[in-house]
Amino acid sequence: MISDILITICVVVGGLFGLIGSYGILKLNDPMSRMHAPTKTTTLGVGGVLIGSMIHAVSYEGHVSVHEILITLFLLITAPVTANFLAKVFINQQTKPQDLPTPGACKLWATHDKPEHYAASEQPEA
């Protein structure tokens, strides 16, 4: 019974967060903010379901199931890369260096750091 409650909580929370994540992509009004939304799906959404699945295995199948952890781990490891790349796409396509905070002593963020930015004056004609 307790396991049922736990499973229910996990699964319902997971489902909710999955939905919220996808809803966020629709609702949020600027591209960078939208990139935050899937984090919920990744973490609590899938995570909830996976934990539910683990508990389910113990209480219904009668054995410990741990491989769900791997999926979570994979998602946790890879999601930042995805976000990083999408953010870079956004920065590259939609921002100029002056739109962003200046990074400390240097003048540019890596995405904006391309040859033409500083070679404009002395770039040999290709």
Next chain:
Amino acid sequence: MNHLLIAPIVLPALVAPFIIMTLRHHIDLQRIFSIASNVLLVAIALALAAQAYDGTVQVYELGNWQAPFGIVLVLDRLSAMMVLLTTLLALAVNLYAVGSKWDERGQNFHALYQFQLMGILGAFLTGDAFNLFVFFEVLLIASYGLMIHGGGTRRFQAGVQYVVYNLLGSSLFLFALGTIYSVTGTLNMADLAVRVAELPAADSALIRVGAIMLLLVFAIKAALLPLHFWLPASYAHAPAPVAALFAIMTKVGAYSILRMYTLVFGPDVPVVDGLVGDWLLPAALLTVALGAIGILGAKEIGKLMSFAAIPSIGTLPTAVSLFEPAATAAALYYTVHSTLSAAALFLIADMIRERQGGEIEAKPLMPQSGLISVLFFTAAIAAAGMPPLSGFLGKLMILDAARSEQTAIWIWGVILVSSLVTIMGFARAGTALFWKSHGLQSHDTMEEPEIEIESYAEGEAPAAIPRPAALPFVAVFSLLAGLVLLTLFAGPMSRYAAATAQDLFAPRAYIETVLANRDRPVLDAHHGADSHGTDSHAESSHGTDAPEAHDQSEESH
């Protein structure tokens, strides 16, 4: 256990990876291995033909799984003949490729060549419908590689079309196989024969759709109108040795039609009654006509040869479409002829291209013009079906076989008229290529021939100086010699073809041999040869107390 039966597939399947693993940078060693493999294949094919000569059907059960459950290879007169023809052709063409140094113009020629052979030979030998698909794909993908061997814009463009068109064909093949499996529940051809014959009428619509789609697939390969469009450009733009080898590829389609539509969807099977003959003949005849028309219209030697290949391609199904032993025997004889003659034509076209470019027009006299003109004349006679070579005999046989058909007038008319047009086309080309040059002023010889065709990739100059290499001539001569032998020994050859045709229309022996073991118990048969203690275990696994954990993985239930 006669492992010779699978040797034609395994040998190239070993040689090709060996070449790519160890000999990638040694073209001479590649050549040696490739040709040695080819020679060996000829020997194997001869041995197989000798075994099949008396009409015995041999079955090779791969993985020791009996038909219809496992895949089988089947050797009968027909497959033996096709295998022998393929290996002989391949050897001659390989010699040409080496002699003309075509094989150096790109990467991986010999490996792809061996794989191509593997695919073709597998298609001829297999007794399983899906395995036929697999071998079709093997031969196709190897042919894609060979088709674009050496590169060049036009060749790439033609290559894309060739691939896309065949992708459509492959899709259709799978639709057809799926339908057939879904109705009959089997994939083995012999088993299909049994089951299709017993199908209730309620399944006829579905099996008819499957059968007709399968036929269309083979018709694509056989380049039957209106599914032939892939052929002219592909052949014209393919490297010559490859085009020559392709001569057998269209025969794979014709072979498959012959096999499936005598064995499985034979003329006396009720559910597919009247399905095939209705349009196969018109399509075949139109193909013949179209090829002839193309010959007359061709302005480039490669195109000419491509279109010259089409009438012979169409002649085959014309005979097959009668679904009658005499016509089939004629078709088989003609198959051998048209394969060799088409290959010879493509190689000769290459010799001409090498020396003076591909346009059919007067050019300064090419080196070895006399010799090449003799070859051209001979091959043209063969291709046009003029006497005394085998093409004439083959056509006579087909016409003779068709003479009591309702449609004889059409068959005769189209074949004879297209022969005439072919003759005219070749005469036009031959006089332009070899005679007109005599009429040119001598100062013309100072001009470099302008090369426009794509067989020379960018930066690749045609061999301006005649190559002294004898090997290309040896290759062409041997193909033509094959035609002469085919003519001289027309009697025995036609007897073999007649016997083959008889086999095809009386497939009982084939079916019974293939399905002989269908009720063999598995364990005895499968692990009968083992002696190392696993037997008892395997047998015990019959029960419910099988070992629960193998290594790490096991059931979760």
Next chain:
Amino acid sequence: MKLLNRLLPHPLLTLLLTVTWLLLVNRFSLNSLLFGFFLGLLIPVATQPYWPDRPKLKKPLKLISYLGLVIWDILVANIVVAKIVVFMPNSKRRPGWVEIPLDIRTPEAIATLGGTITMTPGTLTADISAQGRSLLVHCLHAPDPDEVRDEIKTRYEARLKEIFE
């Protein structure tokens, strides 16, 4: 020790892989353990060229407590952010960029920090400076960017510096 080093050149990775194997197999048995260990030995050697300069973790155990911290933060932040996404009108939300100057230098450490930032909802690692001395972080709703920066630096970077450097 040297012998052990040679036999077990990448002990942490081997351990990680063995555990991965057991997770994959999802059922503990001696067979699995041995086989997983065997692969765990083999694969790091095979993939060695692709991971030059593997960092030596100074305090590997601290990594575990760090992970616990992050998981907790994820839980909390999820709820916070969910509220923002669902209930807060876009007009009231204050998204913005934050620059996080870095004290850590090891790529692995920076990556871990970047990953942590992204995985805790509400913040997202967007870019790194052209010299690798700061991270560009985007905030979903950050009325006070400095607070975000300080929290990241103290809560995560400091710990990571301890672990990696």
Next chain:
Amino acid sequence: MSLFLIAALPFLGALFPALLIRAGRNASASSAAMASGLAFIGLMLHAPAILRGEVVQVGIDWLPALGLNANFFLDGLGFLFATLILGIGLLIILYARFYLSRQDPMGQFYTYLLLFQGAMVGIVLSDNILLLLVFWELTSLSSFLLIGYWKHLPEGRQGARMALTVTGMGGLAMIGGMLILGHIAGSYDIHVILEHREAIQSSDLYLPALVLILIGAFTKSAQFPFHFWLPHAMAAPTPVSAYLHSATMVKAGLFLMARLWPVLAGTPEWFYIVATTGLITMVLGAVIALFKDDLKALLAFSTVSHLGLITMLLGFGTKAAAIGAVFHIINHATFKAALFMTAGIVDHEAHTRDIKRLGGLRHLMPVTFVIATVAALSMAGIPPLNGFLSKEMMLEQASHTYWLQNPYVIGGLATFGALFSVAYSLRYIAHVFLGPKRADYPAKPHDPSFGMWASPAFLVVLVVLIGLFSAVLVGPLVDAAAGAVTHEHVHAHLKLWHGVTPALYMSAAAVIGGAILLALHAPLERVWNALPRPEAKVIFDAIVGAVTRLTQALTARLHDGSLTRYALIMVSFTAIIGIYAYVSGTTGAPTRVMQGFGILPIISWICLTVATACIVLFHRQRFIALILIGIIGLVVSLSFNYLSAPDLALTQISVEVVTIILMLLALNFLPKETPRESPALIRLRDAAISIVSGVCVGGLIYALMLRDFAAPSISGFFVENSYKGGGGTNMVNVILVDFRGFDTFGEITVLGIAALVIYALTEAVLSTRVRAYLLNRKPDIDQAGDSHPGLMVVVTRMMMPIALMVAAYIFFRGHNLPGGGFIAGLIAAIAVIMQYMASGFGWASERQHLPYHGIIGSGVLVAAATGIGAWFNGVPFLTSDFGYVQLPGLEPFELATAALFDLGVFLAVVGAVMLALESLSRFAWQPGISSEHAIDINPARDIPDASTAEIEVEQGYDTMPLPTGPASAPNETKED
């Protein structure tokens, strides 16, 4: 001498002249003469028997299945023709030796000539109509070579092609006729056919057979309306004309009519077709001949006329007419060959054949004059020469023959023709040799050497002798030949004087009228030239040209290189045929009920259909299309999962990713958008066809899914045996590696080949100027900085061992649970690709030391070797074996050869995917890309002097080295 040898000698002899030409022209000619002469002697050895009326027969089986056998027979008719062919052949060989110039390749000439001679001998000796056809077509081919012998002359080439086309056409028609004839008679052997007169003439197929055979005969013998090719064949050297176009080849048609006379002749059809054609040809040829100024053209049309004469005689179908025909064949051969040779001599000496430029040669070339005059008079039918005799016989027969009950038509027209014949014959004498000597010959003519006039002289002697002593000299021969033609005993009464007969009056009228005509030649010629008349060559050329243009247009239209249209035709055709096949069969009612579905299928269905539709709508934006393809891949994979196919789901999703990567790699170089090119109507049409096809396919699978197998599926066997026989519980995997392992073997071969093809293609492309283009190519997007972000690099480094672990897991469990070598291979490959994507092509490939070619090769080899291993167990290729091993303290685990096979699959997949992607990546290689570091921005590299770095930061930019060189890159902090 055996008939085989007689027929074969010319062919054997054909080998020598070309080979011996190095030994000199005489050797070449002698060898040709030797072969011909030997055959002639061999033939003469049979003369006594033949003249006694016997028939010599030999034969061997060649193609008994068809009834085509190498059967020869020699009777009077064959003997007559063989004598002409070989005898005149010898004379021509002699004549040609002197006629041909030094520039002409004489060896070739004799080779062709002997080939032709052999073919002709073959025709007349054949006892099998199919064999006869073989030789028949050979004459067309060899005459093609002979007519075109002077390759530099356009007329020669065109004449040769025209002759080949016309006679080839006739030959092909004849094939049809012969096959019908053989069909009626039940044999293709001539002596058998000749015994079936009744059966043949009463058959429904008689008329088609007759017409087809006659087309063959008429084309060969230049009968109206096929006569036009013969004059154009005169472009050949004169010996050829003399041989082919007077004595032999053109007579092949006559021979055939004579040969089949017993079974074909005697019917009204025969009479009206053959006699009428002959008559028209005779008159027409004679009239045209009179107005030809070219000596050879004159002779050519005269030949046409005389062939018509003989044809007409054969057409009469009476014995007497047949005798006349046979006799005239002999006579025409002698005088016409002689005339051609004299024309050749004139041409050779005067360098012109134009009658208008000749005249008065009597004074310069007396010998030639005598020969030509005698021969021409014979042609005119002047007694006592041989031409007179046979012409009398012709007129006699003509005067007795009714045409549509009219007794005068044939006689009158025959006389009219004879009249013109006299006129042109006399013109040949008068306008060439008589008259005053001229000063403007192109060359200075004089009689040639003896070798050149010996042959015509010999023939002219025959002309005179036969005229005088016909009964003695050729009587028995005519009897024997005519007997063979009519199949009756014949005794011909050959004599000069038959008394005063209608024929004599007709003959006299012809001679007188002919003389008058010649006198009026000049005004008549003006009238003739003013008359509009169809020029056969123009018509022929127009027809051939039109046909050629039509075929070119058709071919070009059909094969215009439009794959779109090819595909459209294929799809439509398939749909039509498929619908036909379905409609023409019957379908039973569904045997299964449709299953319900839950939320997952409906979601998947929506995603799939929407994404598919959007791909079609948005396909011009290629990148978006690729994203949508990703959805479809995901949904299909999900569906496989849902529908109990976990292996498929895994495979689909893995393949999907690799495909996307591949497409993205390619799209980098391709245009990013597809222009809208098809008009709306075309798109509508395409959409209609697509929808019809889709409905067909969907309907088909729907119908299939709702019916059960007609018989139990073989799958039951796999369920039954996959564990106990294959040692695995994952049936799909056991099928793949065991039951149907051979398919899988083919499949990995396909994959390996694909990679080889891609590699070869890359090499081919990069070996051209494309390489320079690629090196100078500017990216068509605004490239972001930091091409290898550290976050990604670190994560992939971390992921790689884990991914390989997963691959190993998938691999090892495959036999029992979803997985296997293929998926494992893809995952392993993807693990490596991750490194390529994260750390860069250069960096990653530097760390890869195993050549991908080798991995592919080893994969295929391992799989093959596993298969071969079974042979040593005495079982077939790919027979698997498995067992369970128990180590102390451990649970038993399975060892199976199938796993080894799967390893081959694994290796092949890894190698193939990597080779393909690596090849493709090489397109993008640019010299400026540094592969020294995996991570572009790595502050760890600055640690040694972090303090200075702080300062230098302000001077520039921390980035990868520029392609333009270090001088322009103000950054020094990177060096470490």
Next chain:
Amino acid sequence: MIEYAYAFAFACFAVAILLNLWKILTATEITDRILALDTMFINAIALVVLFGVLLGTEIFFEAALIMAMLGFISTVAYARFLLRGNIIE
């Protein structure tokens, strides 16, 4: 009760997937399309896991695992294409 929970979660993820699909089709930013596809992958993983739990089988685990791994690869590939044109350089 637990069935309702599963059904609820199922419905949530299903709707989420539809929302993702909607975003992919209607997005104006290319990043949003990729983002939505990536999220769709993740939602699909959840569905697969849930489905496995519902059917009481572990047979779908690998599918989920591999989807997690490969969804990442394809997303990165798409993004890299937009960033650099060349996804392997």
Next chain:
Amino acid sequence: MELLIASAVGLLTAAGIYLILRLRSFPVILGTSLLSYAVNVFLFATGRVVINAPPILNKTATDVTYTDPLPQALVLTAIVISFGMTAVVVMISLGAYLSAKDDNINMDDTADLQGEDA
């Protein structure tokens, strides 16, 4: 369920063919991809579809239904083969594009058919 699958297969086929009929190589390749999805699902469905009956032998239980494993094996082979084919066609069309600077799928192949021999 069958209706969903059949309509999906039909739609994929239709879309695939429509794209194959376009004029540029890239949409054509997309079309072949779609078509091969259709083919794979078609082939798969010929074994009739069952939910929750994976072809993994349950050695402990009897009376277990399994879906037809054979079409699955066939589809696996087909997927792999079509992957190889797709890779090749992508590469050849890329080669053609780079060589010709034109990705039109149709080539003008009539050049060597024109003209007339005198």
